[in-house]
Amino acid sequence: MPRKAAQVSEADKHAAAGGAIAVDRALFVLSVFRLGDTALGLAELAQRSGLYKSTLLRLLASLEHAGLVRRQSDGRYGLGPEVARLNAVYAASFSLEAVVMPALRELVRITRESAAFHVEQGEHRLCLYRVDSPQPVRDHVRAGELLPRDRGAGARVLRAFAGESGTLYERIRHEGVAALVGDRSPDLAGVSAPVFGPGDVLCGALTLTCPASRYREDFRVDVLHAARALTQALGGTFPDSIADNASAG
Incomplete structure (x- = not known):
């Protein structure tokens, strides 16, 4: 039986009504990066998002596949090149x-x-x-x-x-x-x-x-x-x- 969280995570507190939970959680993971962050380890991401590490790893795999995060050689995660591309599109419009x-x-x-x-x-x-x-x-x-x-x-x-x-x-x-x-x-x-x-x-x-x-x-x-x-x-x-x-x- 899947383990239930003892309390609602920060990611789930910010979920969109009627939205897709997995998408909301993935986007919230991106939002925990702050100005000055170069890369964050799994433990820091878990602390900021309130998500289990096992859940985070699945979300990060999808985000990495989309180019929204990049896993570094030391195992930490930083924002990926797709974020820069989207920012350029947004700025132009x-x-x-x-x-x-x-x-x-x-x-x-x-x-x-x-x-x-x-x-x-x-x-x-x-x-x-x-x-x-x-x-x-x-x-x-x-x-x-x-x-x-x-x-x-x-x-x-x-x-x-x-x-x-x-x-x-x-x-x-x-x-x-x-x-x-x-x-x-x-x-x-x-x-x-x-x-x-x-x-x-x-x-x-x-x-x-x-x-x-x-x-x-x-x-x-x-x-x-x-x-x-x-x-x-x-x-x-x-x-x-x-x-x-x-x-x-």
Whole structure:
């Protein structure tokens, strides 16, 4: 009789409803590789995935056959060449707008305030994408407009995660979010969080803006969750401290 696991593995916790268990487990094995990992032994893979070594060996055989992992001479496993090929295909077909705009629309739907995606542009920051609040009273920044690089929640986040020193920027890096009232304009409030891409490179800042009178503290959680989801969609990973703050919210 096959041995039953004493508890549900991490792989099975992340299984797709109605999906194929073996496929879910194999894909989860790939997901346990982290930035900086060159190769992992069977024991480390078992610990991270929560799978029995016997199960892992069968999954790894299939992944190796597909070129998704490569078994090294010392018996450890690293990612295979097929991962690089798929990444090249994805990068060639990738559209930032197609990923960012739905995230902005969803944030506006939840908060009923304006959402934007900012990137650094020389001595300024650029409002690359924007979705307006459905409410008549709002700020009127448009996509393509240049804004100050040293004022506003989006600017503060971009500078913080570019390594700017100072108490404010240290707090933003620790909390993962900037929530400011009157920083760019006395009548406006902004909440912003960083968005990361592959290699955990800073891609930009996801920013919610509203009249100061409509600011709510729970916007911090909304923006953090949206930025974390967008980071995942872009193939990045939030730093652990930020992920913990978002979960705590």
